[in-house]
Amino acid sequence: MSKVLLTGGAGFIGSHIADRYLSEGYEVVIIDDLSSGKIENLNPRARFYKMDIRDKAISAVFEKERPDIVNHHAAQMDVRRSVSDPVFDAEVNILGMLNLLQNSAKYGVKKIIFASSGGAVYGEQEEFPAAESHSTNPLSPYGISKLAGEKYLFYFKEVHGLDYTTLRYANVYGPRQNPHGEAGVIAIFTTKLLKGEQPLINGDGKQTRDYVYVKDVVEANWQATTRNFCGSVNIGTGIETDVNELFIKLVNLTGSNAKEVHAPAKAGEQKRSVVANRKALDVLKWEPTVSLEEGLRDTVQFFR
Helix, strand or coil, rough: EEEEEECCCCCCHHHHHHHHHHHCCEEEEEEEECCCCCHHHHHCCCCCEEEECCCCHHHHHHHHCCCCCEEEEEEECCCHHHHHHHHHHCCCCCCHHHHHCCCCHHCCCCCCEEEEHHHHHHHHCCCCCCCCCCCCCCCCCCHHHHHHHHHHHHHHHHHHCCCEEEECCCCCCCCCCCCCCCCHHHHHHHHHHHHCCCCCCCCCCCCCCEEEEHHHHHHHHHHEEEEEECHHHHCCCCCCCHHHHCCCCCCCCHHCCCCEECCCCCCCCCCCEECCCCHHHHHCCCCCCCCHHHHHHHHHHHHH
């Protein structure tokens, strides 16, 4: 039986991935500091260490558990916080990751799966949708730190023979997403609409994103775990949806009578973001299966 060490396993995406590994018969060890993850997201069949990925004591977990695979989802993921505090972002996303990579090389981990960001690493896109060959000019410290993580993986493969797959996510949404803070417009809108509150649309609402359902993202992680692909691959739908369109869909699904209200645009927000997924089909035999309508329906049901 294979053993996976999953960082961020109490979080939105990580907890769904933990459930999948366990259902496939894997032994799962979770490291999470619960800064954004929740105890109730933890699968009771996983072994849990409450710990920060920057903590040097992580080496004791590696020594004891000897995982075959490290699936790395723990991160500072708030783009705005990365702008206001780039040092903190780098401490978690770069130094924290290096802590994991050094221990992975030392304790014989066979493969790393890394959650990167298709939206953030490309910066303002020149081509739509962006393929993996698109230039990488991140416009936030968060995007820079994710790209740095990808470069370190390449280095550890060359020098230590550590295999890896980097998954460049589009905008992931679904049950268990945190509706607080900056992440996840779908979760934020849905909770407000269900409470009868008025959501605000930043700017003209014409900014687009590629929304991929968490169940499809879990499948991508599973394919990355079981297949021999080393490199970076986009995980998205290749479909752009603007915020206004999203708002209307959610108003209809929640039965809300909220009106479309706009607030000032957020500084530095990307206008369009959408990723190509042809390579994912080629190398991981993965493609999205859940439509936006179906995914939004399940998400609203969860928050209800």
